[in-house]
Amino acid sequence: MYFLKSIIEQNAYSINSVVKNKFFKKYINKLTSFHYNKSNLYKNYLNGIKYNIKDNNNLDKIPFLPVRLFKEFDFLSIKKKDIFKTLFSSGTTSNNLSKIYLDKTNAYNQIKVLQKIFNKIIGKKRLPMLIIDKKNNLLDRNHFSASTAAINGFSIFASEIAYLLDPNGNINYKLLNTFLKKNHKKQFLIFGFTSNVYLNFIKKINTIKINKKNFSNAFLIHGGGWKKIEEKKIGRYKFNSILGKKLGIKKIINYYGLVEQIGSIFFECKCGYFVASSFSDIIVRDENFNVCKEGQKGFVQILSLLPTSYPGHSILTEDIGEIIKDMNCNCYGSGTRFLIHSRLKDAELRGCSNT
Amino acid sequence: MNEIKKVNYLVGKKAKLNTFIVPFSAEIIEFLDDLSKSLNNFNKKNISDLKVFSFFCRKNNILRLKNKHHESNSVRFGLGLLFHITPSNIPTNFAYSLIFGLICGNSNIVKVPSKKFDEIDIICKSINYVLKKKKHKKVKNMISIVKYGNNNQLTKKFSSLCDGRLIWGGDNTITNIKKFDTKPKNIDIPFSDRYSISLINSEKFLRLSKYKSLNLIQNFYNDTYLVDQNACSSPHLILWKGKFNLKAKNKFWLYMNNIVKNKYNPPLISSIDNYSQMAKEMIKNQNVHSFKRMNKSLYIVTLKKIYPGFFLKKTKWGFFYECNIQNLKNLNYVTNRSLQTLTYFGFSKKYIRSLFQSNNFNGIDRAVPF
Numbered sequence: 001m002y003f004l005k006s007i008i009e010q011n012a013y014s015i016n017s018v019v020k021n022k023f024f025k026k027y028i029n030k031l032t033s034f035h036y037n038k039s040n041l042y043k044n045y046l047n048g049i050k051y052n053i054k055d056n057n058n059l060d061k062i063p064f065l066p067v068r069l070f071k072e073f074d075f076l077s078i079k080k081k082d083i084f085k086t087l088f089s090s091g092t093t094s095n096n097l098s099k100i101y102l103d104k105t106n107a108y109n110q111i112k113v114l115q116k117i118f119n120k121i122i123g124k125k126r127l128p129m130l131i132i133d134k135k136n137n138l139l140d141r142n143h144f145s146a147s148t149a150a151i152n153g154f155s156i157f158a159s160e161i162a163y164l165l166d167p168n169g170n171i172n173y174k175l176l177n178t179f180l181k182k183n184h185k186k187q188f189l190i191f192g193f194t195s196n197v198y199l200n201f202i203k204k205i206n207t208i209k210i211n212k213k214n215f216s217n218a219f220l221i222h223g224g225g226w227k228k229i230e231e232k233k234i235g236r237y238k239f240n241s242i243l244g245k246k247l248g249i250k251k252i253i254n255y256y257g258l259v260e261q262i263g264s265i266f267f268e269c270k271c272g273y274f275v276a277s278s279f280s281d282i283i284v285r286d287e288n289f290n291v292c293k294e295g296q297k298g299f300v301q302i303l304s305l306l307p308t309s310y311p312g313h314s315i316l317t318e319d320i321g322e323i324i325k326d327m328n329c330n331c332y333g334s335g336t337r338f339l340i341h342s343r344l345k346d347a348e349l350r351g352c353s354n355t
Numbered sequence: 356m357n358e359i360k361k362v363n364y365l366v367g368k369k370a371k372l373n374t375f376i377v378p379f380s381a382e383i384i385e386f387l388d389d390l391s392k393s394l395n396n397f398n399k400k401n402i403s404d405l406k407v408f409s410f411f412c413r414k415n416n417i418l419r420l421k422n423k424h425h426e427s428n429s430v431r432f433g434l435g436l437l438f439h440i441t442p443s444n445i446p447t448n449f450a451y452s453l454i455f456g457l458i459c460g461n462s463n464i465v466k467v468p469s470k471k472f473d474e475i476d477i478i479c480k481s482i483n484y485v486l487k488k489k490k491h492k493k494v495k496n497m498i499s500i501v502k503y504g505n506n507n508q509l510t511k512k513f514s515s516l517c518d519g520r521l522i523w524g525g526d527n528t529i530t531n532i533k534k535f536d537t538k539p540k541n542i543d544i545p546f547s548d549r550y551s552i553s554l555i556n557s558e559k560f561l562r563l564s565k566y567k568s569l570n571l572i573q574n575f576y577n578d579t580y581l582v583d584q585n586a587c588s589s590p591h592l593i594l595w596k597g598k599f600n601l602k603a604k605n606k607f608w609l610y611m612n613n614i615v616k617n618k619y620n621p622p623l624i625s626s627i628d629n630y631s632q633m634a635k636e637m638i639k640n641q642n643v644h645s646f647k648r649m650n651k652s653l654y655i656v657t658l659k660k661i662y663p664g665f666f667l668k669k670t671k672w673g674f675f676y677e678c679n680i681q682n683l684k685n686l687n688y689v690t691n692r693s694l695q696t697l698t699y700f701g702f703s704k705k706y707i708r709s710l711f712q713s714n715n716f717n718g719i720d721r722a723v724p725f
Binding site: 041044045047048049065066068069072073287288289299316318320344 | 626
């Protein structure tokens with residue numbers, strides 16, 4: 001879409017909130033009507049809920065698609081032949097994955113926006129990156145799981161890449177020590193999924209086999225949620241404090257994002273909040289989908305100006321969060337601040353096969 | 356792969372599970388009667404489902420069942436070893452499954468939900484207590500209650516040993532369990548996903564007093580919401596017959612909404628489940644006329660028509676479909692193997708019976724008045 005070019009040239013965080021709200025409202029409405037005209041499935045949905053397309057509906061009036069529908073339907077606002085890249089959500093059963101279709105422009109914009117955000121947080125210089133994962137050799141360039149997509153996305157900002165784990169999932173100390181010896185004097189990055197960082201790095205690493213001081217310049221970025229390690233009762237505070245004590249890693253940033261919505265990646269600021277960039281926003285809704293009052297927890301709805309190849313500009317997630325208004329927090333500009341509390345679990349139903 | 360984990364034997368340690376005896380044997384009846392008494396002692400919290408179960412196990416009740424089902428002219432024996440895969444959501448279900456296995460003269464391996472339930476603890480405690488008695492030595496060899504998480508290796512092992520499997524938990528569980536090989540003569544008894552429907556005579560319904568209407572709707576509520584609309588007996592489709600369907604629908608759902616709003620308290624995810632279900636219908640179902648969202652736990656999708664081969668996927672948390680029906684002969688469009696119960700209002704039993712008989716409604720298990 002023609003307007004996207006000008007949007008992604010915007011600064012990632014520094015637009016003031018009045019200006020942002022104005023252009024965000026304008027373009028998110030444009031996107032709604034754009035997808036209505038391009039995707040029959042989306043059109044059926046909006047007709048079904050009797051949505052009234054306007055060019056100035058308020059943000060909270062923008063219709064949302066429940067995130068799990070991306071597992072059921074192939075939402076497309078482009079011709080099939082223009083699909084350049086397909087993203088898949090992580091998951092174990094192959095028939096139950098979200099499928100997100102990007103054309104060249106969307107794939108490019110996604111990287112461009114990630115880069116802008118990354119520059120703001122880490123700086124413009126490319127840094128060496130240690131990835132807490134195995135190297136994935138069998139890469140189909142057109143099909144990306146959420147994990148490979150994230151690793152790929154982040155790794156383009158790296159000056160060199162090392163994978164911590166060998167093919168058996170054990171820490172490769174030789175490789176690690178070579179990497180640290182070479183890079184420890186200046187800032188370097190460590191990237192991994194939250195559960196991976198905990199299970200394969202924090203828990204596994206034998207501090208005798210490494211020099212702890214070599215981690216003092218490390219900047220650790222992790223995301224993907226706490227769900228897998230929830231039963232271990234690990235939260236942000238404990239996670240960060242173990243990393244500090246065991247390895248001397250002080251700079252730790254968590255991020256939140258869903259593969260279903262390109263352009264929405266929220267990094268945690270120093271005060272501990274996720275902050276929306278200029279390209280995205282969030283709304284929190286209660287169980288009746290009314291907008292939550294300040295301090296009230298609810299379902300997180302994410303909005304992004306980037307998705308044009310599929311109608312994913314407004315998605316209702318199954319994450320429980322809360323919007324925070326903290327006048328004392330000036331990190332990363334004036335974007336919406338929020339916390340993610342948990343991901344909803346599949347409920348235990350009553351009822352059974354009747355006797 | 357750490358699939359082989361410990362099995363937790365709640366009752367019976369790898370017992371000699373090859374005993375099989377005649378149905379309704381005296382040993383089993385006595386064991387159940389003792390169990391009934393012991394349950395009452397252990398049920399300190401007075402959990403109502405346990406009281407019901409204890410009442411079921413009484414000698415008199417089992418003898419009543421014996422009189423009803425036992426054939427004195429033929430000699431029968433249990434099949435051998437049964438493997439029960441019981442549902443994770445009704446804590447006492449495993450116990451009934453076990454009792455049916457025992458009454459029929461079988462040995463039993465019963466897999467209970469991995470989640471902790473007081474009901475399961477108390478029942479197993481009671482069984483263990485009763486089995487300590489010497490007189491129940493034989494029964495002791497017939498019961499093994501196991502608990503384990505997702506462990507296909509164990510399920511595979513038990514499947515290879517048994518002569519019959521009782522597979523609860525619906526279509527997904529059945530598909531999954533059927534992957535595991537059994538002995539060639541093994542018999543599977545699967546409890547597949549099923550749902551129920553209602554048929555309402557709109558004129559008769561509109562003529563009801565407010566008190567009687569509320570009563571009717573309360574009954575409907577009990578069949579549905581008390582089990583999150585997830586029992587096989589919970590109505591999913593409501594068929595309206597008569598001249599004033601629209602008016603009757605409005606009244607029915609309005610009253611229902613008042614009850615649901617005040618009484619029903621589902622988990623958070625139900626909001627998303629229901630909304631997503633509605634969105635799916637809007638996106639792909641061409642048979643949708645319109646939908647109403649009365650509140651987060653009361654969605655009504657009005658369908659244009661029912662047609663031969665009509666099929667409904669089971670919903671939950673108060674998500675209903677409704678449709679007008681002109682000719683009751685067309686009920687055969689919706690009666691199939693997935694259908695359990697038809698609850699009806701405003702028709703005589705005689706009429707419903709003759710309707711079923713003359714039209715060969717296939718698949719449906721029963722029709723009962725509201």
